[in-house]
Amino acid sequence: MLEFEDIQHFLLTRTPAQAARYEFLSFRKREASRAWLAGMVDKVGTGKSVGDASPDSRWITVAFTWNGLRALGLNEDSLGTFPAEFRQGMAARAQVVGTTGDNHPEKWVGGLASPDLHAIAILFARDVAERERCQKEHDHYLAEISGVERLSALDLEAAYPGEPREHFGYRDRVSHPVIEGTGEEPPPGAGPPIKAGEFFLGYADESGQPPMMPQPETLSRNGSYLAYVRMEEHVGAFREFLRQQGHTRDEQELIAAKLMGRWRSGAPLVLAPKKDDPALGVDLQRTDNFNYAGMDPYGYSCPVGSHIRRMNPRDTVENMRMRKMIRRGGTYGPRLPEGVPEDGVERGIAAFIGCASLVRQFEFAMNVWVNDPNFKNLGNERDPLVGTQDGSYDITIPRRPIKKVIKGLPAFTTIRGGAYFFLPGIKALRYLADGSGAIRRVMKAS
Amino acid sequence: MATRPLPKESPTPQAVPTTKEDWTQPRALAIPKEGYFKVEQGRYGPVYPQTPANYGFSVIGKVKPGREQAIRDYGKTIEEAVKADPFVLGPLKLHYLRWVLFDVGSGLHFMYQGIFDTDFDKYVEDAVVLFNQTGVTSVFTNLEGWPEDWRTNVPAVINFFREHQCPSFLEYGEYPYVSADEVKKALKLKQSFSDMLDQMQ
Numbered sequence: 001m002l003e004f005e006d007i008q009h010f011l012l013t014r015t016p017a018q019a020a021r022y023e024f025l026s027f028r029k030r031e032a033s034r035a036w037l038a039g040m041v042d043k044v045g046t047g048k049s050v051g052d053a054s055p056d057s058r059w060i061t062v063a064f065t066w067n068g069l070r071a072l073g074l075n076e077d078s079l080g081t082f083p084a085e086f087r088q089g090m091a092a093r094a095q096v097v098g099t100t101g102d103n104h105p106e107k108w109v110g111g112l113a114s115p116d117l118h119a120i121a122i123l124f125a126r127d128v129a130e131r132e133r134c135q136k137e138h139d140h141y142l143a144e145i146s147g148v149e150r151l152s153a154l155d156l157e158a159a160y161p162g163e164p165r166e167h168f169g170y171r172d173r174v175s176h177p178v179i180e181g182t183g184e185e186p187p188p189g190a191g192p193p194i195k196a197g198e199f200f201l202g203y204a205d206e207s208g209q210p211p212m213m214p215q216p217e218t219l220s221r222n223g224s225y226l227a228y229v230r231m232e233e234h235v236g237a238f239r240e241f242l243r244q245q246g247h248t249r250d251e252q253e254l255i256a257a258k259l260m261g262r263w264r265s266g267a268p269l270v271l272a273p274k275k276d277d278p279a280l281g282v283d284l285q286r287t288d289n290f291n292y293a294g295m296d297p298y299g300y301s302c303p304v305g306s307h308i309r310r311m312n313p314r315d316t317v318e319n320m321r322m323r324k325m326i327r328r329g330g331t332y333g334p335r336l337p338e339g340v341p342e343d344g345v346e347r348g349i350a351a352f353i354g355c356a357s358l359v360r361q362f363e364f365a366m367n368v369w370v371n372d373p374n375f376k377n378l379g380n381e382r383d384p385l386v387g388t389q390d391g392s393y394d395i396t397i398p399r400r401p402i403k404k405v406i407k408g409l410p411a412f413t414t415i416r417g418g419a420y421f422f423l424p425g426i427k428a429l430r431y432l433a434d435g436s437g438a439i440r441r442v443m444k445a446s
Numbered sequence: 447m448a449t450r451p452l453p454k455e456s457p458t459p460q461a462v463p464t465t466k467e468d469w470t471q472p473r474a475l476a477i478p479k480e481g482y483f484k485v486e487q488g489r490y491g492p493v494y495p496q497t498p499a500n501y502g503f504s505v506i507g508k509v510k511p512g513r514e515q516a517i518r519d520y521g522k523t524i525e526e527a528v529k530a531d532p533f534v535l536g537p538l539k540l541h542y543l544r545w546v547l548f549d550v551g552s553g554l555h556f557m558y559q560g561i562f563d564t565d566f567d568k569y570v571e572d573a574v575v576l577f578n579q580t581g582v583t584s585v586f587t588n589l590e591g592w593p594e595d596w597r598t599n600v601p602a603v604i605n606f607f608r609e610h611q612c613p614s615f616l617e618y619g620e621y622p623y624v625s626a627d628e629v630k631k632a633l634k635l636k637q638s639f640s641d642m643l644d645q646m647q
Binding site: 095211319359368372377 | 486487489490537565568569571572576597598599600601625627
């Protein structure tokens with residue numbers, strides 16, 4: 001039974017937010033930091049308090065880096081029980097994650113690669129006015145506390161208000177893992193719900209065993225890890241690429257669909273290989289109901305190297321159920337209207353990937369599915385939309401009689417920042433706030 | 447328009463530049479002591495490079511006293527498992543597997559040597575799941591240093607493999623860098639041509 005009253009709502013529910021703000025914080029004084037957290041705990045939404053029909057107008061989430069847990073005074077024994085990848089942080093794992101070249105942590109913005117990044121306060125709001133109200137409130141709170149500093153912040157607004165779409169125009173939130181114990185019914189094609197231990201510590205995962213837990217259990221139970229990624233989308237370059245590759249609007253749309261594996265409407269190529277089907281794209285009972293090995297083994301509909309076929313290879317990989325992740329976040333920056341040339345303003349997606357093991361879930365996806373040039377024996381390809389591209393990789397579009405290979409794919413995205421956070425349960429937040437972890441000696445996990 | 451006469455004999459194949467993809471040229475590769483040429487960070491530590499003999503590992507561990515027969519018995523277990531489902535080890539992308547027991551005066555040791563097509567670091571969790579399913583893991587429980595909590599502590603299992611891996615310092619491939627899938631595709635193509643010729647009779 002999931003402990004909804006103790007799990008932060010963030011990975012359990014999707015709120016009807018149209019605006020958001022991420023505040024990246026640094027703890028300068030230990031007592032002030034604990035006081036800040038103590039004042040925040042009651043504002044954090046839980047799985048119980050935030051339902052799908054939440055009447056609230058804002059939803060708050062709090063998470064910490066490993067350095068942040070240390071800054072709060074957590075003892076060294078306990079700190080040592082966190083997994084190596086979390087202790088090191090995303091910036092130190094650049095080679096694993098693939099943040100090289102223009103994506104390198106040295107070029108990140110907002111102090112995200114700094115060891116001074118200790119915490120994040122995530123605010124989801126119904127609208128911009130509510131976000132601004134909450135921001136002022138938090139400004140006053142930080143001034144009052146004195147000792148918690150804001151390293152940077154990022155404001156987010158829906159690129160297409162009222163519609164889940166990112167800046168390239170692709171429909172988002174087309175599918176998501178259904179978690180066992182939430183009562184949600186998986187849509188056709190999604191398979192049985194995923195074990196809760198794949199996302200929350202303290203529950204059995206797909207192996208049938210509970211995942212490794214940092215100690216003490218009070219700190220880790222009902223917690224999750226979050227990989228944060230701020231990914232700039234080069235909309236001008238993307239549209240120019242489509243123009244170069246397609247003479248007509250229809251050809252351009254098909255190329256866009258081949259890169260993603262879905263039409264921009266959300267309709268999957270496996271089910272709509274020749275022509276877009278917008279009604280299919282929004283029909284959650286149908287849009288996820290397909291496979292690859294049985295329905296499109298050679299990728300004639302959905303290229304093997306396309307984005308969705310890499311991020312969820314379905315029945316073409318082993319142990320798919322232990323690689324599932326939950327994504328949360330939104331778009332930032334102004335929308336670039338159609339026909340308007342690139343304006344140089346940063347816009348993109350700022351998202352969190354939630355899981356129980358960063359190395360097994362998030363890092364595996366980035367290292368193998370996204371950035372391994374030889375994924376599925378493709379030889380010289382990376383994810384065409386989110387892979388680390390430098391103009392030297394290709395995308396193969398299978399078709400009869402001869403496949404089409406587009407060489408020298410440009411980078412449509414650049415990672416401008418990232419971090420690993422631990423998202424504790426509510427009891428754990430109180431444990432950190434009252435300083436219990438600073439004095440208690442715990443046994444190291446063997 | 448002048449035509450060139452056909453040569454009487456097949457021409458000697460021209461020298462083809464030896465590239466990583468050139469399966470026609472046998473290749474040997476001497477490997478530094480560390481097992482890699484440059485440090486490339488994988489998820490669980492430095493990544494071992496692909497060689498003309500593709501990827502692989504040679505894990506060597508000391509056998510706990512009195513466990514020799516238990517290990518030998520698992521040879522039969524794996525044989526039966528593959529007989530029941532010939533593709534049971536498919537996810538490992540193996541070419542060959544060799545299990546050896548030996549004693550050179552320092553006690554009985556077990557060597558698990560596998561040659562396969564995928565970077566072990568990339569698919570290591572899949573391998574551990576399969577090891578658990580097929581009983582391969584049970585062989586390792588007979589070795590010294592195997593983590594007691596192997597059922598729940600995958601990182602500790604991976605660490606055991608890394609610590610007991612003895613990297614090669616020379617690897618050779620008669621048809622270098624060719625994957626088992628490519629070999630099977632070539633044989634399937636040959637079979638298809640053979641079937642086609644049968645149909646033409």
